[in-house]
Amino acid sequence: MHQPGYPDAASLKEAAGELASFPPLVTSWEIERLKERLGEAAEGRRFLLQGGDCAEQFNGCTSDEITAKLKILLQMSLVLVQGTRLPVIRVGRLGGQYAKPRSSPTETRDGVELPSYFGDIVNRPEFEEHSRKPDPWRMLRGYERSALTINFIRALVGGGFADLHHPEYWDLGWVEHSPHASEYQEMVGQLGDAVQFMETLTGISVGDLSRVDFFTSHEALLLEYEAALTRMVPRRHGWYNLSTHFPWIGMRTAAADGAHVEFMRGIRNPIGVKIGPSVEPHEISGFINPLIDALHPDDEPGRLTLIHRYGASKVADYLPALIEAVKSTGRRVLFVCDPMHGNTRSTDKGLKTRRFDDILMELEQSIEIHRNFDSRLGGVHFELTGDNVTECTGGARGLTDDDLGDGYRSLVDPRLNYEQALEMAMLIARRITG
């Protein structure tokens, strides 16, 4: 499902072959380390923060955008460390998040029908025939951008960029606009203490601590690309998808008998699966049992993460059934909430947006529901950017539908901006461990 119809089979084969000859983007030992940590998160000993663009764009592979994204993720993670008193696993939705499932394979404008835009790794967004034609060589361009992004991030986190206790790295101008201003100021003050405390205790600076855990993830949608980067590793058993540490299966391609589950079943990476309201509570056992049997037969710690994304208005009706269904399989999984994809709406002008308060409400309810059902929310999954875009409404500055025009840059889903993302982390940090 959701694969582009490449018009030229020979050039697809050639492009995939070239990709298969290139070095991997990540290593099997990093993948195994992440899996171990996700297993600890499932037991409540760590917390997962996963975030980044809905879709990366090739022209977003710039120093500024990558730096801004890394900065917001690191700062959010510090806020979460401070609030939860747990080590936080940082996973970017980046370095390969280039392919998108679409609701329709084609798009029609003024009587002209063309393939939909499936993300930069497949085709181009402009509504013109040559732009929309799926081009397999774009997989090579995607691989190169991913390599550039991951290379730069590795250098930044290893080289002191993560020196977060300098206040000039924190943009906190927004704080005063919130009714919670004094609470936020207090948290920021305590953050400095927490960093110092951690450094005194461990003798390691926060910069060094960051080096050990920044991982990448993307939706493993485009199977030609994923397969070309899936390899056997010397002295290890099985196959690893070396395009990313943590691939996930989107809600639209999560059928147990589908190609994506068949592919993911055969790799050793930790994997995520998105679960949304298209599966009703009374159907969830029938859906989840074969899926867990296929993907998680050995109950290996950290192997399977279920990312639920029901929406603020549905989570109370749907999540309990999911928790119970998983429990009855006897298998351990990590539960993560994606509070973005169930809360998308359109403005009067037809812009896709999300309300800050809906996102917060789904998270708060999820934390509570897990607790009430003797389960645990072990992580969060956001669509966000480090830039000052205006795509989601609400937050301390109270962005409204009318404010969205100026800074709306996403070609697909709306993201939290820097301030909204940092504020979200502050609002949920204390609730997680309650």
Ligand code: PEP
């Ligand atoms: C996404 O994460 O951008 C996405 C498409 O999610 P879902 O599969 O849950 O709709």
Ligand code: CO
């Ligand atoms: Co999205």
